[in-house]
Structure formats: C-alpha cells, structure tokens
Amino acid sequence: MSQELDRLALAVLQPGFAGLTAPDWLRRHVADGLGSVGLFGRNVQSPEQLAALTATLRKERDDILVAIDEEGGDVTRLEVRQGSSWPGNLALGAVDDTDLTRAVATGLGRDLARCGVNFDWAPDADVNANPDNPVIGVRSFGADPELVARHTVAYVEGLQATGVAACVKHFPGHGDTAVDSHLGLPRVDASRELLAARDLVPFRAAVAAGAKAVMSAHIVLPAYDAEYPATLSRPILTGLLREEMGFQGLIVTDGIEMGAIADTYGIADGTVRALAAGVDAVCVGGGLCDEGTVLLLRDAIVTAVREGRLSEERLADAAARVAELAAWTREHANRGGEPGDHAVGLAAARRAVRVEGPLTPVTAPAHVLELTSQTNIAVGDETPWGVGAYLAQAVPGTTVARPGMTTFGLVDTQLAAADGRQLVVVVRDLHRNVAAADMLAGIVAVRPDTVVVEMGLPYGDAQGLTRIATHGAARVCGIAAAETLTGRVLDGLIPVGTE
Known part of the structure; x- marks a missing residue:
C-alpha cells in the first residue's frame, strides 16, 4: 500500500x-x-x-x-x-x-x-x-x-x-x-x-x-x-x-x-x-x-x-x-518533425506595429535610449529586448544607451549624445513606470522630435509625439520596430543576446 x-x-x-x-x-x-x-x-x-x-x-x-x-x-x-x-x-x-x-x-x-x-x-x-x-x-x-x-x-x-x-x-x-x-x-x-x-x-x-x-x-x-x-x-x-x-x-x-x-x-x-x-x-x-x-x-x-x-x-x-x-x-507525438516557420512570426510582428504621428525614416546614425523597467517574474530579466541593437545593425554608427533605473535622471547626458541625430526612446509599459515617464518628459521638452517606441502596453495619449507601438518585446517585435524606423525590410539581423 x-x-x-x-x-x-x-x-x-x-x-x-x-x-x-x-x-x-x-x-x-x-x-x-x-x-x-x-x-x-x-x-x-x-x-x-x-x-x-x-x-x-x-x-x-x-x-x-x-x-x-x-x-x-x-x-x-x-x-x-x-x-x-x-x-x-x-x-x-x-x-x-x-x-x-x-x-x-x-x-x-x-x-x-x-x-x-x-x-x-x-x-x-x-x-x-x-x-x-x-x-x-x-x-x-x-x-x-x-x-x-x-x-x-x-x-x-x-x-x-x-x-x-x-x-x-x-x-x-x-x-x-x-x-x-x-x-x-x-x-x-x-x-x-x-x-x-x-x-x-x-x-x-x-x-x-x-x-x-x-x-x-x-x-x-x-x-x-x-x-x-x-x-x-x-x-x-x-x-x-x-x-x-x-x-x-x-x-x-x-x-x-x-x-x-x-x-x-x-x-x-x-x-x-x-x-x-x-x-x-x-x-x-x-x-x-x-x-x-x-x-x-x-x-x-x-x-x-x-x-x-x-x-x-x-x-x-x-x-x-x-x-x-x-x-x-x-x-499524437510529432517529435523530430520540422521546426516552425519563423517567417510567420516575423510577419505577425510586422502586422502588429502601429504608428501614431509623422515618421521620417532613419537613414543616418541615430541615438537610441532604452529605458529599462522592472519585469515580473514570469517574464524574467534574462531575456534581451529592445530596438537599439537592430537599428545599429541596420544603420551603422547608431549609438545605444540603456541607463539603469537609478540613473534615469541624466537627461543632459542623453541629449548631448543625441545632438545632431534622430533620437529614439524605447520604453516598456510607460504608463506604469514613473521614473521612465519623468525622464522622457525632460527629453521631450528639449527634443519634441523624439520618436517613442512602446514595447509594452501602449496606454495613454501619445501627446503629440510620434509613437511606434509593437505590442510586445519579443525579438521579432524589435526587428519589426527597426524596420518601421528605417522604412525598409531588414534581413539577416543577428538576434540580441547572441555572439
């Protein structure tokens, strides 16, 4: 028993x-x-x-x-x-x-x-x-x-x-x-x-x-x-x-x-x-x-x-x-079969992108500021996300900054890095991230031409800014955002997090 x-x-x-x-x-x-x-x-x-x-x-x-x-x-x-x-x-x-x-x-x-x-x-x-x-x-x-x-x-x-x-x-x-x-x-x-x-x-x-x-x-x-x-x-x-x-x-x-x-x-x-x-x-x-x-x-x-x-x-x-x-x-086991067609995933990510406001394609080196936010345990912190790495591959010379949450207040530093360049700010659930929202407000006050990429929930009004909503932070969503920013299809991009 x-x-x-x-x-x-x-x-x-x-x-x-x-x-x-x-x-x-x-x-x-x-x-x-x-x-x-x-x-x-x-x-x-x-x-x-x-x-x-x-x-x-x-x-x-x-x-x-x-x-x-x-x-x-x-x-x-x-x-x-x-x-x-x-x-x-x-x-x-x-x-x-x-x-x-x-x-x-x-x-x-x-x-x-x-x-x-x-x-x-x-x-x-x-x-x-x-x-x-x-x-x-x-x-x-x-x-x-x-x-x-x-x-x-x-x-x-x-x-x-x-x-x-x-x-x-x-x-x-x-x-x-x-x-x-x-x-x-x-x-x-x-x-x-x-x-x-x-x-x-x-x-x-x-x-x-x-x-x-x-x-x-x-x-x-x-x-x-x-x-x-x-x-x-x-x-x-x-x-x-x-x-x-x-x-x-x-x-x-x-x-x-x-x-x-x-x-x-x-x-x-x-x-x-x-x-x-x-x-x-x-x-x-x-x-x-x-x-x-x-x-x-x-x-x-x-x-x-x-x-x-x-x-x-x-x-x-x-x-x-x-x-x-x-x-x-x-x-019903299908072990050892063909892998999924990942082209379908990228196509789906492209279709999910929404743009508010005017968008001029990025053709010259830009400055990308990615404002990190605390993720929940289900998501985890180990999975890379963002747009900057893909935009930098597509437009060589593009710089990418990802300050820690404790250094969000360094607005002047980021404005200086973006001097003479298109400025792209990438956020995740901005409506729940007070520190990121405050830093973005300080940047926009000086650079109203800033393009915002929201990779979380695109809640709230864009407040006159150009905003790209990806509806998620998957790798394919980052690629789709970079394509939207450049106005062209980007093939052969190296996944973030790989060597």
Whole structure:
C-alpha cells in the first residue's frame, strides 16, 4: 500500500529542476512514477540540447509529460537568451486575425514538439481588464472578452495540432488583479455576473474547443469562495470548472511555491488542499527545483491520505487524468518533425506595429535610449529586448544607451549624445513606470522630435509625439520596430543576446 501511495503521489507532481541535463534523482523518480517535469529557461541552451534532455527522461518512461512555460512573446524559455521568434498574445490580439494566431501557435508547437516537449503552460486566456496589472499585461490578447476568447481558441487549436497539449491560464481569470501572485495573494471583488461576462468567456470557449488542460490562478474571488484562493477552492475548481463548465481535462496549479500560496499556506499544505479541491497536477519548480521539495510534497500527500484529509479516490482520479493526458500526447507525438516557420512570426510582428504621428525614416546614425523597467517574474530579466541593437545593425554608427533605473535622471547626458541625430526612446509599459515617464518628459521638452517606441502596453495619449507601438518585446517585435524606423525590410539581423 505504501509503495502504491508513493507512486500515486509522484504521479500528480510537476517539479522543475536545475541544469541542462536530467539529474540522477529526477531520472530515478520518473522511473518510480513521477508524472511530469517542468522546464524553465535554466534548462534550455539549444534545441539539440533540449531534445537530448527530453530523450533522456523518456528512456526512464516514454509517457512522461514534459511541460514548459512557453508563451512566445515576452515569456519565452525556448529562446530565453535571444528573445522569441514568435510575437506574444497582445501583438496577435492587435492584428486580430485568428488564422494568424493559429499559424503562430502551430509554429511554436512544432518548435516544442521537435524538442520532445509535449505540454505547454499556454496560452494565457486572461482578459486584461486592469491596465495596471503587474503580471499579465502584454501576455493577454487584450481587454475585450470576445477577442480574447476567439484567439485563445485559435491558439489552442494551433498548438494541439502539433501534438502539444495546451494549458489555458489562469483560471478563473487573473486580468483584473493589482497584485502579482508570485509575491502576494490577489483579490478580485467582482460579481458572478461580471466574471461570467468578462473573465470566464475565454475559458468557456477554450473548454468547448477541447483544451487539454487548465491552470488555476492563485487569486481570491469572494463571489465564489471568500476563504480560499481558486487553486485551493473546491467551489471554483470542482463546482465551476468541472460541474458547471463541464471541463474533463487536466487541472494544474500555477507554481505552488509562488508567494500567494507558499506565504499563506506553505507548499505542503497548499498541495494537499489543491488536490482535495480538484487539482490533478501540482506545478512546483519556478524557484524550487531539488529532490527535497519533491520528497516533501510526496510525503505530505501520502500522509494526508492516511489521515483522511485527502481521499485515496481523489488522488487516484488525479493521477488517472495525468496518465490520460500523457497517453494523448504519446498518441499524437510529432517529435523530430520540422521546426516552425519563423517567417510567420516575423510577419505577425510586422502586422502588429502601429504608428501614431509623422515618421521620417532613419537613414543616418541615430541615438537610441532604452529605458529599462522592472519585469515580473514570469517574464524574467534574462531575456534581451529592445530596438537599439537592430537599428545599429541596420544603420551603422547608431549609438545605444540603456541607463539603469537609478540613473534615469541624466537627461543632459542623453541629449548631448543625441545632438545632431534622430533620437529614439524605447520604453516598456510607460504608463506604469514613473521614473521612465519623468525622464522622457525632460527629453521631450528639449527634443519634441523624439520618436517613442512602446514595447509594452501602449496606454495613454501619445501627446503629440510620434509613437511606434509593437505590442510586445519579443525579438521579432524589435526587428519589426527597426524596420518601421528605417522604412525598409531588414534581413539577416543577428538576434540580441547572441555572439
């Protein structure tokens, strides 16, 4: 009995790990029944390396679910060191061509499948209802529920056509939050009527379209459960998602080690409560990636079953859903196939660009000032972004400056560097970055001909400036912006972050 409980407990865990190869402890637990593993940027160096890593895991068991947090756009793990070949959701929503969204998702899915990844924690189906949302933003297709719904469906269809299971997130909707659940516990005080008309619309559409998995959000919604966040809420996961919406696929948690759960319940108790509420797989590993964490959670699940806090029937049901999804991915596997057509990604990024105001093509060396901003943990700080490197390749002699946030006030220095040159200022979510907004105001007061490139949410009025909105900071968005600035197609640009 103990061995069987251990195996069931391992089956419902999705742990991460450190390194570019599978450690011995991970391979051992995969052989013993671990149902899934989660990959992050720290595990990826190249497609060849990643394919070798997943092949090693499948030598232990061929039906292992290999998951990754690959949204394309700003949240990329496959191309963490150079930026994504695929624009993110906001760019696709700005174009509003579901065939294009489906093609992008298919291309990304092919990239994943050929590396042996068969489960993607994407797409983000959140309706970005709060412009100041610190964790969703450009990860959302937009603020219109119907637009988000149709593109979520297209993305699910495109991804799953490659044999990669889609996981729509973050149920029942993270778009109206003002707190990053990596750091705290958000609360959304919306009525059931508002949630039904706004946040739930994309999830209902995704369920109807056959999405294989749904990821829960670590947010409290008093309209359904005033006590527990959605990840731990039986009324939300079992009552709303399973019974009312009819979802029969896999329910997986957002990272159980995130502050919203870990700092409130602890990861062990949070794991047990999540499973009891209706979760089938527990994601852990964004920050915790060792054997001790896996053993802690395994033993917590086993103890909860023995003490009657979690029924063995519920645990067995969860493990069965993991196995069912694994069987689907094995049946539809497309490993070793052709990579995605990255020309589609660049074409999509080009179509997402919007220009306000007059724009004179940059033909002589310019000065590019990139005002950095703090990214959320999902995006990470390691992925390069910007326009300057591409413009400098296209127009030799162009200079690029990226001052730290503590040196934003050096307006005179940047004005001097731009003397006699076109000045381009690149920002990211300017509406939420007071320091960058203040520096830009100081620059514009002297140089009203400044061109602003917004690579985040293009909120607010351009105030008479020429503004280029890319709707995301993926590598292809940076290239598309440089093309817009120069007025010509730029071929053969070297990705930022590569040598």
